Every structure is written in structure tokens, then in C-alpha cells.
Amino acid sequence: MKNLKRVALTIENSRAFGRELIRGIVRYSRLYGPWVFYRQDLFYVARESEPAELEPLRKWGPQGIISRDSRNLEELARWGIPLFVAVAMEPPSAKRNNIVTNDRAIGRMAAEHLLERGFRHFGYCGFDDICWSYQRGNSFIARIEEAGFKTSLYKQPKSRANRLWFREEAILAEWLMGLPKPVGIMACNDDRGQHITEACANAKLDVPYEVAIIGVDNDDQVCDISYPPLSSVALDIEKAGFRTSELLNKMMAGRKMKPQTVIVQPNRVVMRQSTNIIAVEDKLVSQALTYIHHNAKRLIQVEDVIKNLSVSRRNLHDKFVKTLG
Numbered sequence: 001m002k003n004l005k006r007v008a009l010t011i012e013n014s015r016a017f018g019r020e021l022i023r024g025i026v027r028y029s030r031l032y033g034p035w036v037f038y039r040q041d042l043f044y045v046a047r048e049s050e051p052a053e054l055e056p057l058r059k060w061g062p063q064g065i066i067s068r069d070s071r072n073l074e075e076l077a078r079w080g081i082p083l084f085v086a087v088a089m090e091p092p093s094a095k096r097n098n099i100v101t102n103d104r105a106i107g108r109m110a111a112e113h114l115l116e117r118g119f120r121h122f123g124y125c126g127f128d129d130i131c132w133s134y135q136r137g138n139s140f141i142a143r144i145e146e147a148g149f150k151t152s153l154y155k156q157p158k159s160r161a162n163r164l165w166f167r168e169e170a171i172l173a174e175w176l177m178g179l180p181k182p183v184g185i186m187a188c189n190d191d192r193g194q195h196i197t198e199a200c201a202n203a204k205l206d207v208p209y210e211v212a213i214i215g216v217d218n219d220d221q222v223c224d225i226s227y228p229p230l231s232s233v234a235l236d237i238e239k240a241g242f243r244t245s246e247l248l249n250k251m252m253a254g255r256k257m258k259p260q261t262v263i264v265q266p267n268r269v270v271m272r273q274s275t276n277i278i279a280v281e282d283k284l285v286s287q288a289l290t291y292i293h294h295n296a297k298r299l300i301q302v303e304d305v306i307k308n309l310s311v312s313r314r315n316l317h318d319k320f321v322k323t324l325g
Contacts, residue, residue, distance in 0.1 A: 004036045005252055008062035010072065011039075011086070016190075016219035017237055018068060021086060021099070024241020025066060032249065038062060064248045066099075082251035084244050084262070091131045094259060097251075099244055101235065101264045103132050107139025107186070109233050110214050113269045114184035115147055117212065118279040121180040125154040125172070125196055126188030133188035136216065140186045152179055165195065172196065173203035181210045182279045182286070190215035190222040190232055197226045197274065208277040209286055218270050228273035233266050240264040284309065285323045288316060 009025065011018045022039075029035040038060050054075060065076055068086040076083055077096065085092075086099040114122065122144050126133035141151045154175050157163055162171065176185075176199055187193035193215030197207060205211050207228055215223065218234035244262045251257060278289040291308050292300070306313050 004034060005064065005249070006038065006060065006062045007035045007248070007252075008038045008057055008060070008065045008067075010057075010065065010067040010076070012068055012088075015222075016217050017086070017235070020235075020237035021066075021068070021241040021244075024238035024243075025245045027238070028242045028245035028249075032246075064252045066244060066248065082248055084248055084260075087132065089130060092261070097247070097260045097262075099240055099262045099264065101132055102266065103135035104139040106216055106233055106235070106266045107136040107141075108143045109266045109269060110136075110186040110216070111140045111143035111147075113214055113231070113233075113271070113275065114186070114212065114279075115144075117184060117275055117277060119182065119184035119212065120149055120279070121183040122149055122151040123154065123176075123179055123183055123185040124151055124188075125185060125192055127192065128156045130188070133192075136186070136188050152183075169195070169199050169202055172199040176200060176205055176211060177203050179211075182208075182212065182277075182281070183210070184212045184275070184279065185214070187213060187215045190217045190219045190226075190230060193230045193232070193274070194222055194226045197228070197230065201227065208274050209283055212275040212277055212279065214269070214275050216266075223270075223272060226274065231272045231275040232270050234268050234270050236265050236267045280323050282319050282323045284311060284316065285319050288320070 009022060011022060013019050013022060038057060054072060058079065062081060064082045066084045067073065067076060068088050073085060082097070084097040084099055092098040092100050124137045124140050126137050137153065141153070144151045154172065157168060157171055162168060172195065176196070185196060187196055193213050196213050200207050200211050207213060213230060215230050215232040216235070218232040223230040223232050240262050247257070247260050247262070276290070277286060278293065280286050280289065287309055288305050291305055302313065306316060309316065
């Protein structure tokens with residue numbers, strides 16, 4: 001058997017991004033390797049234990065590293081072996097090989113989805129100190145402005161103590177209650193989307209009839225644990241993992257290359273209950289449109305809609321004329 005290349009994966013994998021990235025790496029290895037992997041989840045390791053954690057990895061002698069751990073990058077870079085970094089908390093460095101998300105395209109895709117659902121009021125909720133969250137928000141707001149609407153931007157508390165979720169939940173709920181309804185909100189990622197669903201429950205706001213929410217990453221576990229299940233922008237992370245491995249393989253073979261950037265593109269919106277609505281100002285009309293949408297393949301009649309909503313035919317007729325013309 002030919003010599004196996006040793007590749008270290010210091011990738012946090014409790015979220016879909018890390019798991020999908022590893023899936024793409026493994027797929028490349030099976031086709032063009034095989035590689036042997038040393039996998040360490042360093043993302044949540046405390047600083048005090050970093051040297052002890054890195055020493056076994058250094059002794060193992062990796063020929064290449066793919067990392068998503070921001071705390072150990074300087075030490076890993078000093079080893080002088082090919083290194084790719086999936087940007088997590090810090091901006092990408094022009095001096096290293098990066099894996100980054102196309103945040104402009106992500107923000108626009110989320111905006112397009114909410115515009116297609118008929119919303120006229122919008123909000124964006126992210127993490128103020130994280131570069132990719134800021135960039136996604138800017139792109140979302142720009143696309144909404146192109147459509148002729150404005151976006152309300154949630155600002156996190158300045159106090160770190162108030163950013164603890166058991167305190168921030170009430171602050172976020174207050175912001176949500178002050179928004180015009182119905183409102184479509186983009187969350188910077190699925191974790192933030194789950195926060196919004198929890199804050200809506202706290203504020204007794206109906207999702208999706210009053211507040212519709214779309215996240216990013218399409219992490220099944222996070223989206224499904226949200227109530228209601230969270231719509232999300234899916235990213236082609238596996239493809240990025242495959243491309244990263246292709247470049248890393250060339251570097252491990254001795255190819256001299258300038259710093260490379262692999263871009264993770266959004267590829268679709270996975271719609272779940274949190275945005276599964278036609279947005280109109282009248283809640284009864286909205287419920288009727290949703291019922292019609294869900295039963296479009298059945299031979300339903302007006303009487304079926306009326307029976308489902310427990311409303312008079314005349315009342316619903318007048319509301320449809322007033323709302324939709």
C-alpha cells in the first residue's frame with residue numbers, strides 16, 4: 001500500500017458546518033487517498049489545557065491540517081505545514097488558507113425567500129461582534145431596500161452580562177413585540193433562529209403568522225428542536241470540504257501556492273414551519289391562504305376553507321377582497 005498522508009482535523013463537529021465539512025474531506029480521501037486522520041475537537045478546549053492538547057498532535061506528525069479552532073491558529077501555523085482554516089469567530093487572514101462563507105449571497109437568499117412569502121416588514125438578528133453575522137445582515141438589509149422596504153436591526157446589549165441568554169431573552173422579546181406585524185426575520189444562523197423562536201414563545205407571538213423566521217446552515221438538529229421547526233438557508237459545505245482537500249493534497253505534495261480561499265456557497269432554502277405562510281396583514285386571510293397552499297393538490301372548495309377556519313363565507317369573502325383585491 002502506498003504511503004498514507006496524515007491529515008489532522010481540529011474541527012468542532014457538534015454543528016452541521018463541521019460535520020458536513022468532514023464529510024467532504026472524507027469523500028475526497030476515499031477517492032484520491034486514502035488519508036489517515038487524527039481528529040481533535042479543540043473548539044471548546046480551555047486555554048489552560050491547550051499545550052497539553054496540542055502536544056500529542058504535534059508528535060503524531062501531521063502533513064496537513066484543516067482547522068476550525070481559532071484559539072490555536074498561531075501555534076498550528078508555526079509548525080510550517082499546510083494549514084486550512086474554516087473561519088469561525090475571527091475575520092479571514094490574507095496570509096493563510098481560508099474556508100469562508102459567501103455571506104453576501106446568504107443574506108440575499110434569505111431576503112428573497114421572505115419577499116416571496118409576501119412580507120413587507122423585516123428584521124435582522126445576529127451577533128454584533130462576529131464579522132460573518134455583520135456581513136450577512138448588511139446583505140439582507142441591502143436586498144430588502146432594493147425591494148422598497150426597510151429592516152429593523154436588533155442590537156445586542158453592550159453588557160456581556162446581559163448577553164447571557166437567560167437575560168437577553170427578555171430583551172429580544174421586547175424588540176420583537178415592538179415590530180410591525182406580520183414581520184419576516186433573518187437570523188444570522190440556526191442557533192440565533194432558535195433564540196428568536198424561544199423569545200417569541202416568551203412574548204406570546206405566533207410563529208409564523210406574526211413572526212416568520214429563517215436561519216442559516218440548515219442544521220437538522222437545531223432546526224427541528226426549534227418550535228416551530230426553523231426554515232434555513234442550506235450551504236454547500238460538503239463541496240467546500242472536498243475542494244479544500246483537493247488543494248491541501250497539492251500542498252502536501254510540495255506544490256508552492258499563494259494563500260487559497262475556498263468559498264462555501266448557499267444552495268437553497270429549506271422551508272419548514274417557521275416561514276410556511278403567505279404574509280398578509282389580515283390574520284384570517286393568512287390562515288386561509290396557508291390552508292389553500294397546504295391542500296392545493298386536493299379538490300377543495302370554498303366551503304372547505306370556511307369550515308376549517310370556522311368563519312362565515314361573507315366575512316371571509318369581504319376580507320379577501322379588502323386584503324388581496
